[in-house]
Amino acid sequence: MTNFKNLRGMVDLLPAHSQGWQKVESIALKHFSRAGLNEIRTPIIEQTELFSRGIGENTDVVGKEMYSFDDRGGRSCTLRPEGTASVARSIVQHGLLNNGPQRLWYRGPMFRYERPQAGRQRQFHQIGVEFVGLPSVMSDAEVISIAWDFLKDVGLVDLTLEINSLGSNEDRNVFKEELKNWLNQRFDLLDEDSRKRINVNPLRILDTKNKSTKELLFEAPSLKDFLSNKSKIRFDYLLDLLDKLKIPHKINNNLVRGLDYYSHTAFEITSEHLGSQATVCGGGRYDGLISELGGPRAPSIGWAIGMERLIILAGEKILQSKSPDVYVIHRGDKAEQLALEITCQLRSFNLKIELDYSGSSFSKQFKRADKSRARWALIIGEDEASKGQLLIKKLRHKPKDVESNEYTFLKEDLDQLIKKLID
């Protein structure tokens, strides 16, 4: 086999699916624009250190999933594994916060070197929102509601919003020490993975899928008992606001998420219809990231939605492409010129026109017209061409109306023809 193939985990978006993506993206744009967000586009390659510093040296994403390489100048570069770090970098670099808080959205490909499986690819696409420089609890609620409303509008059902508070950095550090102690006392009861994590990233152990460790953890100290009063009040208020917005939510005290920069609010929107990769949207608050990258103190919150997973959930319906309004059938040299001319004219009226190129018999062309699911056929043969006439025929009509579904117009009376096509 000498033919070329796409790299593992890299997926072509084929014509049969592209209109579905466009549909979803246009719904997203509608939601973003009415929420007053502006788009930001950043490069898909950054210097490696941006991600290792921003996302966290000990995270799985940085530790084993990055597409990194040295460029010809010997600089270590990385294909972005997520969007937030790049957006934060750009905001700091261009001093955008001097113009006040930033409400932004982005979309594009992300890269993670993992074994592909259902709902997971090496190149995948995220569409995301970042509210930067807004400490208010209201912004948490607003940001979540944008995601929720968007997903609902796309037609998704059976979604669950899981939410947790990680507290402030101080809360969490106290808790981490306490948890480490507790875990170390039960070291030989832990599974291998969790043992490795104790010192590196003890919080992630809370999220373990290992059964016996999970049972053990029922007795473990809980992060929520270490939240300061301030953090608790903040979280409770957020839950209140979500109630007011009628967004159902489930508190999940073990929801930690894999990126280091989160504090206070962490959330995921999941679906039971996705197989084992259940998260369609993940996000949270990152109050320290901007300053960590050299910017001002700018508490922020955002989320990212996985487009591929979203499309899976939206299902077949959204992938169906729009059928043409008119399928143009023609035969003969003179007819061909008129057909092209009329096709272009009709398109200027925003009608979707498909022009037959086969030059085969009328019978064949009609068959193709039918297959295209067009509402109308426009027929130009030798007769029409010489008389300057246009014949249209309504397709997909009940047989009893056969005699009444053809109409002839002079090519000068295009506006009458269009009127007929539209009604």
Added chain:
RNA sequence: GCGGGCGUCGCCAAGUGGUUAAGGCAGCGGCUUGUGGCGCCGCUAUUCGGGGGUUCGAAUCCCCUCGCUCGCCCCA
């Protein structure tokens, strides 16, 4: 990185050692030189992911390899 399943035409798919590798969909052509949605007829894989081996003979057995897929870890 670690487990399980699978690889026959663009898609679905029969075939499990014996001369020509079913069938369906899609495509192309015809029945029908100007009228579709139905029907009928014809055409479309020297070849079974690739390489090696066993055998008189392999898509069918063995070995290696590549790929896909599902799951674990983790995430969108």
